[in-house]
Amino acid sequence: MKGVIERADRRKAKWEREVLEPALEKSPERKGPFTTISGRPIERLYTSEDIAGIGYERDIANPGEYPYVRGIHPSGYRGKLWTMRQFAGFGSPEETNQRYKDLIAAGGTGLSVAFDLPTLMGRDPDHPLSLGEVGKCGVSIVSLKDMERLFDGIPLDDPAITTSMTINSPAPMIFAMYLVVAEQHGADWKKISGTIQNDILKEFIAQKEYIFPPRQSMRLITDIFAFCSQEVPKWNTISVSGYHIREAGSTSLQELAFTLRDGLEYVQYGVDAGLDVDDFVPRISFFFNSHSDFFEEIAKYRAARKLWADAMRHRFGAKNPRSWQLRFHTQTAGVSLTAQQPYNNVVRTALQALAAVLGGTNSLHTNSLDEALALPTREAATIALRTQQIIAHESGVTNVVDPLGGSYFVEALTRQMEEGTLKYWDTIDRMGGMVEAIERGYPQQEIAEASYQFQQAVERREKVIVGVNDFVQMDAKPLEILYIDESTAGLQLERLADLKRMRDHHRVRQTLEALQAGATGTANTMPLLLDCVRAYATVGEMCDALREVWGEYEEVPLI
């Protein structure tokens, strides 16, 4: 092996001297810098010397084999394509229900619920901070009644359609509502599958939709792990998310390192709560961004699988291969979409989606061309779904498993992403873990710095954004956008008032008090929340009950 590398080394030196240099004299390279969107320097050429020290069997292996760099499924997409799961939600439960029915009719294979900000922050529509926010960024869900409306006519016992819900602080409340509706549809909790995002650490780090302090928030999550391992064994209890970390301005490496380190933190908390690793880790899934730097993203997904497999096997001693296999959803980068010349966004999204597919994503959301301006119209959302279908059925990339495996560049980049991640993990481990690192503001500061550096590079035009800082066009036609008016707020306020008149007040009070008692002690909160939900307690009431017991988290604002 050593001899082979030396020969390759000599070959490259000879090529540089005899072929490259004379060529550069005639026509020099562009000014550069030749860096990824994350600022990582990229060499001119990668050869076998760049992957020296990587053993195929040990470090890469065939698809379906540990450490899964080439994918967790032996047959890639020749068996099952990725799930085409389009995130959607706006206005009233009825309006969103109609969008879901449209997406299923257009060939979507999974649902993904976007909630409005009051729901995400555990506030009812009549709270002062909900002013102007009801139904704007997602669907407004106040009580079990709204969840019944949201899934009306969509059979939750049908295994062909699974539902993912992007909900974090109030995840246990919304999940409890979903379980009760599933029960109403005649579904067996032991058989249903779906996902709740339920990833609070990235909220503290990036998206900032937190309610309770970190430790109490972690307790709600381990309660869900424990409850589901017994009652809803096929449910994906958490979707550990790098998406929002990246959108907040992190580099590709920071997204990878912080997200997986969050994953390790959840596993550690589960183990500390007395759970067996192999009982809950197979239900942990991930959610990554797909940004515009094509190869760096592909390397990120490939490295993610190896890092997780190694950590589960060696750091936590997991025995079940399902615990080693990292499964992930991907969404194309919302932050890369431009308000200027918005049709260009279709092309950006297609390239990002292709990177996710070449990286072996298990599920994918493609953004719509109008999302730098508003939530997508039905037409824009359809083009986004069609983009996935074109990649799946026309491009041919699904015929072969991990087509980029063995590329000098991709394998070298994959290794770099792995090494960089291990360095970040080491720093965070030395701080005592991710919760401690967050309390010190470490990942938050790293991301803020990266985001500022990127913006500066854009201002200096070192990074070109087509239509924004180059190739600018003033006469672009305005798009027709989805405009959400105030009617949802009126409707939801009216419904809330009706609900409060109709329901059994005594039962609501009793179940909320039982929740508070359980939260003060060590009882699992999920059964208590199911009781609250069945009594038609609202999301705001359930969160307020816990706010009274646990308090609220407030971050120190840093710039």
Place this chain on the structure above:
Amino acid sequence: MSQKIRVVIAKPGLDGHDRGAKVIARALRDAGMEVIYTGLRQTPEQIVSAALQEDADVIGLSILSGAHMHICRRVMELLTEKGLDDVQVVIGGIIPDLDIPTLNGIGIKGIFIPGTPMQRIIDFISANARARV
């Protein structure tokens, strides 16, 4: 010696996406302005009271959630109530074209959508901030 322009950057509403607010806060500071960042989830009352306490020349609001009409109207009303009419209010975020005339009408002239160069925002604020004595 001319005094520095004082800017309060605020994130009103329930949204926590603070990338834009933080980047602009830092860019204005680097451009020589005095910047006070309020942090997340500030009510219009809190924002106006911060502007009063900090003797701000400019309030910059970052709003991506669609709640801008409610929030901006309330901030402008409160500024008038407190006699702070001369404080320049600018907003950045996801603002549909449809809403721009109304926002201009209530006195918000600086409206910056995604992709706006930082320099343009800095120049706008420098040119329009109330004169300090």
